Amino acid sequence: MFPSSFDYVRASSVSEAISILNNEEDAKLIAGGHSLLPLMKLRLANPSKLVDIGRISDLSYIEDRGDHVAIGALTRHHAIENSQVIKASVPMLSHVASLVGDPSVRHRGTLGGSVSHGDGASDLPAAILALDATLVITSGNGVREVEAKNFFKGFLETDLNQGEILTEIKVPKATGGWSYQKFNRRAQDWAIVGVAAVRNGSTKISLVNMASMPIRAEAVENALSGGASIDEAAALASEGIDPPSDLNASADYRRHLASVLVRRALAEANSN
Amino acid sequence: MTVTDSQTSHGILGTRTLRKEDPKLLSGEAKFTDDLVIPGALYMALLRSNVAHAKIVSIDTEAAKEAPGVVAVYTYDDLKDDWAGPMPCAWPVTPDMKNPNHFPLANGKVNYVGDGIAVVLANSKEQAIDALELISVEYDEIDPVLEIEDSAKDERVIHQDLGTNASFKWDLIPNKDGVDEAFAKAAFTVSERYIQQRIVPAAMEPRSIVVVPAPFGGDFTIYNTTQIPHILKIMLALTVGISESKIRVIAPSVGGGFGSKLDVYAEDVLTLALARKLRKPIRWTEERTENALATIHGRGQVQYIELAADASGKVTAVRVNILADMGAYLQLITPGIPLLGAFLYHGVYDVPNYSFSCTGYFTNKTPTDAYRGAGRPEATFAIERAMDALAHKMGISPIEIRRRNFIKKEQFPYSSAAGLVFDSGDYETNLDKAVGLLGIEEILAEKQRRIDSGSTKLLGLGMSFFVEMCGLAPSRVLASLNYGAGGWEAATVRILPTSKVQVVTGSAPHGQGHETAWAMIVADRLGIDINDIEVLHSDTAIAPHGLDTYGSRSLSVGGSAVHMATEKVLEKARSIAAHQLEVSEADLDYASGMFTVKGSPDKAFPLAGAAFEAFTAHNLPDGMEPNLEASVTWDPPNFTFPYGSHFAVVEIDTETGKVDLLRYLAVDDCGNRVNPLIIEGQVHGGLAQGIAQALFEEAAYDDRGNLITSTLADYLVPSAAEFPFFELDHTITPSPTNPLGVKGIGEAGAIASPPAIINAVVDALNHLGIEDVEMPASPQRVWRAINGAKKG
Structure with a gap:
């Protein structure tokens, strides 16, 4: 399997990448390539040009900024997994990064790439959604910020417009209880269902592979705010959600798994 | 021969010698085939059917012919005089076996998703594959026949000229009256139905071929990632119509086969025929999805097995009926695969009455053929699951039912009711060793503790005791089975x-x-x-x-x-x-x-x-x-009969249905051991593939006959992370059949492990009233079984 033919250009700066994107409608950014290339090999994505931003070194950083950690979009999963700053300030994010794919994926894939791709079955987008991260987006018009819960719009669809690049992810520190429950059949696979739970003030819950995009389990969050028990809240895991069906899990099995995993996630988040 | 030496062995056999390879x-x-640098080669790509069953109304190749780098585009009509005969099937198991027309490219009709329709030759692989998208095919679709039992009804016949979907019926019923009498007199009977799902062999190196014609003289050197360079040479000479003396086949480093490279494929014929036609080197390497679609699948059976037993649990008769999925066509030894298991459905047990029937049916799916164990894993699964069912019915332990039925050490060489002579064995000693290593009391106690405490993590202990006939094979025996070569x-x-x-x-x-x-x-x-x-x-x-x-x-x-x-x-x-x-x-x-x-x-x-x-x-x-x-x-005088005890301990999460394999113990007897390191490697690989069949892998189709597990993201080949550390041990019972006293180990793990795993899964769930779980025992499937049992 290999992609249709395409042009390739390596950008040396964000502004250069933006100007190329603005001049070519079908151009796509590529960083680690672990989301885009599989689609291209299946010829489900056929960009006319790839703009490689993988070597823009000033977009790879992890910085403690007091109340939050700022992570450059090109920071690789492996770096997030092993960062002392993230382990100390947002331990769930480090843990989730350690569960993405296998070691070779984690050495190539970037946080910004995974989040921009917005796959509902991916671990990291759901994690930053539960963590209430803020996304910093750069374009020819300057810089804007979007909250994670307003960023994911649909199946592989995000708030990013052509000519915009996700440049930084700002993650509030979250050292209270947390849990990430990833249910799959092989260690390297996407989650069949995953649940991220973060206690940071209120309790936030996001779900993996329960919809076409990463989503928050709002019914669970509201029930908890209203004083519901863990069991009562977990029973609402798929309230208002229409999960996909595939070979590994029918929609009804996914709903069941979501309840089980939300319950386990809440129990674990309450115990650490 | 006279051995006059004081020393015939220098102590090298049996040592853990590191592999020279x-x-x-x-x-x-x-160097693997695709690594070879061949100047001037043309790259071949195949347009494959994306529908399971259809008449081809038209094929338009004009745009593809004009594409950059394309040298030629051919369909069946263009090439029908470029080969000498149809694709070969070397094992006509019965004189009246029905073998459909099968050529390297479809002749007016496609019969599975993946069937070749047109071939492109171009100056690069990329150009060849890009040009495929420019070929348009108009299909007149026919509803596909996908399930074996639907095929057997003959409501829709795939190959109309054959008049039926049944390719053959093959029986081994030496003593029908004895079987009938045993069932009539039985104190206990079990009647079971098992499914052997289709498996994608998924060798790490996909198929790959380079055919290099000599510029003068008409000779062809074929580099091919094959298990069978010699058989391939003969078959290609006959099929393409080239003198055997003009063909040299070289298999460079070959990255696994598992039976899938024990075959002659359309691409083997096409590359050679096109090298002759164009007088240029032709090369082709399979893509991973092509490997799933157009390389053979393994297994694919519906099995009915019945046991009759007397009051003491002694099995008096085994009666088996197999419906075997041939897929769309007969490949090299497709019809013979069930026969390789046909003699072994009584397993390691001394059973006086035996009856085996098998019918091969066509479906609109990828052809099946040999996959690690070929026929013997299917047989072992059926008897070892049925023995557990019998033990459960009698209220005795799976170990005890086996001990009561073993062929005894003093019975060897043992003439079976099915007509084999088992060379040597000491099953009791082997089982004793495994039981001693297992710590069975602790496992059973912990299992009960978990049930009593209402735990959501249940334990199950399962076993299988396998035997296989291998060391294929005495040529005269192969002749009696109508196999087209010697052994x-x-x-x-x-x-x-x-x-x-x-x-x-x-x-x-x-x-x-x-x-x-x-x-x-x-x-x-x-x-x-x-x-x-x-x-x-x-x-x-x-x-x-x-x-x-x-x-x-x-x-x-x-x-x-x-x-x-x-x-x-x-x-x-x-x-x-x-x-x-x-x-x-x-x-x-x-x-x-x-x-x-x-x-x-x-x-x-x-x-x-x-x-x-x-x-x-x-x-x-x-x-x-x-x-x-x-x-x-x-030419060996007999098969060899390796055997062994395998035990699995699983933990089942009753809330999710996920099965975790906690322990796997294998005590194999492959006769004398030449290199324990290689033996252990073979057992590890075999176990991985057998456990994969039990828990992970399935070539799954949708209701239109599309393979929905056509990538390695969807087809779940497990990795090392999914397995515990395998506990291996052995006994040694030399084979008297050959001078080395060896028996063979390549297939053992794949044969023994599926029933051990499923027996363990069923053992964990038995107190809930669950008596069977189909393979693969996926979380969803296990959860549904638990859920169904709760609802009662």
Whole structure:
């Protein structure tokens, strides 16, 4: 399997990448390539040009900024997994990064790439959604910020417009209880269902592979705010959600798994 | 032969010798077919059907012909005179077997998703594949026939000219009255139905071919990642219509086969026919999705098995009926796969009455054929699951039911009701060893504790005791099964003038480690360094005689031939040494490369000296031919029958249905052990594939016949992370069938593990009223079983 033919250009700066994107409608950014290339090999994505931003070194950083950690979009999963700053300030994010794919994926894939791709079955987008991260987006018009819960719009669809690049992810520190429950059949696979739970003030819950995009389990969050028990809240895991069906899990099995995993996630988040 | 030496073994057999193959494989020096650099080659790509069943209304190749780099585009009509006959099936299991028209490209009709429709030749692989998108095909779709039991109804017949979807019916019913009587008198009976799902063999190296025509003279060198260079040469000569003497087949490093490269495929025929047509090298390497669609699948059976037993649990009869999924066409040995298991549905048990029937049915799916174990895993699964069902019905333990039925040590050689002679065995001792290693009481106590405490993590203990017939095979037995070839193997051992040794084998290793094991066999006899021994193989110009590698045959048949040829060479060297020392041959001892005169050890002549004398031929005994070389072609008198006890401990999360394998213990008996390191590697790989069948893998289709597991993201080949540390041990019962006393180990793990795992899963859930879980026991499937049981 290999992609249709395409042009390739390596950008040396964000502004250069933006100007190329603005001049070519079908151009796509590529960083680690672990989301885009599989689609291209299946010829489900056929960009006319790839703009490689993988070597823009000033977009790879992890910085403690007091109340939050700022992570450059090109920071690789492996770096997030092993960062002392993230382990100390947002331990769930480090843990989730350690569960993405296998070691070779984690050495190539970037946080910004995974989040921009917005796959509902991916671990990291759901994690930053539960963590209430803020996304910093750069374009020819300057810089804007979007909250994670307003960023994911649909199946592989995000708030990013052509000519915009996700440049930084700002993650509030979250050292209270947390849990990430990833249910799959092989260690390297996407989650069949995953649940991220973060206690940071209120309790936030996001779900993996329960919809076409990463989503928050709002019914669970509201029930908890209203004083519901863990069991009562977990029973609402798929309230208002229409999960996909595939070979590994029918929609009804996914709903069941979501309840089980939300319950386990809440129990674990309450115990650490 | 007369063995006169004081020392016939130099202590090399049985040692954990590191594999000679590994440095070049690990360093990347080894060359696989796709690595070969062939100037001027054209790249082939196939347009494959994306519908399961349709008449082809039209094919438009005009735009593809104009695409950049494209040299030619062909369909069936363009090439129908470029081959001499249809795709070969070498195992017509019955005289009236129905074999549909099958050509390298579809002739007006496609019968599965993946069926070849057109072929593009271009200057690069990328250009060839891009051009496929420019070919348009108009289909007139027909509803596909997808399930075996639907096929059997013949409501829609796939190959209309055959009049039925049944390819053949094959029976082994030596004593129908005895079987009927046993069931009539039985104190207990069980009647079970099991599904053997389809498996994608998924060798790490996909199929790959380069055919290089000689510019003059009409010769063809075929580089092909095959398990069967010798058989492939013969089949291609016949199918394409080229003199066998004009074809040389070379299998470079081959990255796994598992039976999937024991075949002759459309691409093998197309590359050779097109190389002849265009007088240019033609090359093709399969893509991973093509591997899932257009390389054979394994398994694919619906099994009905019934046991009759007396009041003590002694099984008195086994009655089996198999519906076997052939897929759309018959590949090289498709119809013979159920026959390889047909004799073994009574397993390791002394059963006096036996009845086996099998019918092969066509479906609109990828053809099936050999996959690791081929027929024997299916047989073992059925009997080992049914024995557990019988034990459960009688309220006795799975271990006890097996002990009551084992063929006893003193019964060997054992003539089975199915007509085999089991060579040797001591099943009780093997099982005793496994039970001793297992710590069974603690497992059962913990299992009960969890049930009593209402835990959501249940434990299950499952076992299987397998036997297989391998060491394929005595040629006369193959003849009785209508197989189209023999079962011998050839070997040549030559000691070069400088005393280095060349071993030529007709076996064709593709990961098994023959370069090491064969060198060990020779080194053990001659007492020389294995690094002075080179094993040549997998090139029909270098090793012209051979029947290749499959069916756990290489060591017991090919290795035995090497052993015998070594013995023959040594006898010739002995004659030369005796001549030089002016003593009689009987007066010579041999050890570690040196002949010495009995009683006068200072009178000696080295093997190296004999080799040089044989080369110069200055002073050989009268009438002796120069050169120190001997060849043996050996036809085994019987199969070999390795066996073993396998135990699995699983933990099931009743809330999610996920099965975690906590422990796996295998105590195998493969007779004498040449290299324990290689044996353990074979067991590990076999277990991984067998456990994969039980828990992970399934070639799944949608209701239109699309394979929905056509990538390795969807088709769940497990990784090391999914397995516990395998606990391995062994017993040794030498086979009397061959001079090495070996039995074969390549398929053992894949044969024994699926029933051990499913027995463990069912054991964990049995108290809930669950008696079976289909393979693969996926979380969703197990959860549904638990959920269904709760609802009662």
